[in-house]
Amino acid sequence: MNETSTRHSLKARFIALEGGEGVGKSTQAKRLVAALAERGIEAVLTREPGGTSGAEMIRKLLLEPPGTGWGVQAEALLFAAARSDHVAKAIKPALMAGKWVVCDRFVLSSRAYQGLAGGLGDEEVRTLHRIGSGGLAPCRTILLEAPGDDVAERLRMRDGDEADAIGGRNAKYHADVARGFAGLAQGDDSIVQIDASGSADDVHAAVMRQVEPLLGVET
Numbered sequence: 001m002n003e004t005s006t007r008h009s010l011k012a013r014f015i016a017l018e019g020g021e022g023v024g025k026s027t028q029a030k031r032l033v034a035a036l037a038e039r040g041i042e043a044v045l046t047r048e049p050g051g052t053s054g055a056e057m058i059r060k061l062l063l064e065p066p067g068t069g070w071g072v073q074a075e076a077l078l079f080a081a082a083r084s085d086h087v088a089k090a091i092k093p094a095l096m097a098g099k100w101v102v103c104d105r106f107v108l109s110s111r112a113y114q115g116l117a118g119g120l121g122d123e124e125v126r127t128l129h130r131i132g133s134g135g136l137a138p139c140r141t142i143l144l145e146a147p148g149d150d151v152a153e154r155l156r157m158r159d160g161d162e163a164d165a166i167g168g169r170n171a172k173y174h175a176d177v178a179r180g181f182a183g184l185a186q187g188d189d190s191i192v193q194i195d196a197s198g199s200a201d202d203v204h205a206a207v208m209r210q211v212e213p214l215l216g217v218e219t
Ligand SMILES: Nc1ncnc2c1ncn2[C@@H]1O[C@H](COP(=O)(O)OP(=O)(O)OP(=O)(O)O)[C@@H](O)[C@H]1O
Pocket: 019, 020, 021, 022, 023, 024, 025, 026, 027, 028, 154, 155, 157, 158, 196, 197, 198, 199, 200, 201, 203
């Protein structure tokens, strides 16, 4: 099964919110689900790593790793394992039931963090995704982008000095992640880039401009 053939053809839609740390993904994912509910569309809000009890356990292993932490291969395998469980037990069943799924991060995060910034390689990450999750692809990936300084201030307000094992990596790693996301968006028309430096209301309006064409349209 290739990635195109695994794009579901029912009215249900699978939308991923992506981007670097603190760019506003969770805020916008919640607002999107609420906006869909106002239009009478039931959407499941979920996140990665996580979304099932097993994947949430793997999330803890990844973000609070034991000892000296994981190498990039083990890290990528753990993300792929969490995603495999999440896709099989939560995302696919919801889509099959005709619900929309709004996911806070999906495979584009693995491609940017482990594949590009981590140096594992994009093809390797895509292969893990094919093995783990049949290459399931969102029908739209919304990539939120904002300057590092704006985001650092938001994160300081939200988390103070606290950061998890991946969020706490150095500035170069996170700059590579941001460059990685931007590069992956080029030439992939399922990914839309949105400037997330404005107010949450402005960003939500930009998200809805991308989602509205999907309402009621069958592919
Ligand atoms: N457009 C915005 N302008 C200013 N602050 C914002 C905006 N969007 C979100 N925030 C605030 O910035 C912080 C980070 O937002 P949020 O948690 O939605 O980001 P995230 O991308 O999901 O973060 P993470 O990568 O850590 O999961 C929160 O305190 C949130 O209230």
